[in-house]
Amino acid sequence: MSEVLSEGDWQDVLAVLPAGVVMLNGHGQVFQTNPAAEQLLGEALVGRLWVEVIREAFAPREDDGHEVSLRDGRRVSITTSSLTGGRGQLILLQDMTETRELQSALSRHERLSSMGKMVASLAHQLRTPLSTALLYSGHLQKTGLPDDKRQRFATKLTGRLLHMDRQIKDMLIFAKGETHMAQRVTLGQLLDAIRQAVEPVLDRAGADCEWSVPTADKSSQVFMVVSEDSLVGAILNLVNNALEVSVPPPPLRLHVEYVETLPQQVGKHVLMCLVDEGPGIDEALLNKVNEPFFTTKSQGTGLGLAIVRAVIDAHNGRFWLQSVPGQGTRAWIALPAET
Secondary structure: OOOOOOHHHHHHHHHHOOOEEEEEOOOOEEEEEOHHHHHHHOOOOOOOEHHHHHHHHEOOOOOOOOOEEEOOOOEEEEEEEEOHHHOOEEEEEEEOHHHHHHHHHHHHHHHHHHHHHHHHHHHHHHHHHHHHHHHHHHHHOOOOOOHHHHHHHHHHHHHHHHHHHHHHHHHHHHHHOOOOOOEEEEHHHHHHHHHHHHHHHHHHHOOOEEEEOOOHHHHOOOEEEEOHHHHHHHHHHHHHHHHOOOOOOOOEEEEEEEEOOOOOOOOOEEEEEEEEOOOOOOHHHHOOOOOOOOOOOOOOOOOHHHHHHHHHHHOOOEEEEEEOOOOOEEEEEEEEOEO
16 A cells, blocks of 8 residues: 655655755745755755855866865765656755765775885886887987988887887876866867877877767767866777787777767766777686786786776766677777767
8 A cells, every 4th residue: 555745754754864955946946955955055045046055055166077066165966857847846965075085085095005016017117118219219329320220210219208108197197096077078079189189199000090970060069077188098098909909900990979878877978989800808808907907918007998997987987898809899988978
């Protein structure tokens, strides 16, 4: 037998809810709240316009991302639902401050525990390319060196230095472990930034990439809150990984689309898929490749995919791999978006 909550029961439920509840009428005025909402936003909310409450209680910061900061420094997530019959809105406020602080502390602890291993890995991984760079540098100092050899040695020296630069950047990103979502960009702007970063890498590797992306008109109507540098760096890590799976590098394809629904995800997303036609990854290794410092390469740090996952997680997105030995690999990224 079903039971209907009485007015008193409803008030009791609101009183014990840990999340803040604010109810607005059709004119945007607050007509009901619970104690958790008053604790977050202050007392005497009933009868006030919600836009006034926002102006007085909220103080958005550049790094808020998918949450909003209050003037006292706390961060809240906000969920809004329309009441039936257009009678107003129900606003749910969740204090995320302690959760984010605990996550940050845990993340710092995990990074510190890996610091010794990271330093040892960095020293080991830089030794070989540094020795090679010094060798090429020594050749370049020789008098009477033919121009073609000088050009070849200079190109190889640059390649070794770029390799070391990438290793150090990966280590620094992993050590800092911070991704601030400070930019609201269109999908078109993000794709332009990705293309500008990826094309020089493809040119140096002599590789081809097929771009399957939305039209400029469609991509200008899709918005995302991101850390552009971190996100572009994550895509670049995936491209570098794909180019290194075989010699010569395999053909690549980057597919990007905006989707209204996505399995296991809530809301609208931008879906990206980087496909390579390389040798693929054995099933036994597929679950290990995301772990920090795990690598099958003689000169890899094992941080590339770990960094990609960390960046995507910070964007409240999802990252996963699909691979079949002999048939290549697909790297998928799903990122929250809106139109």
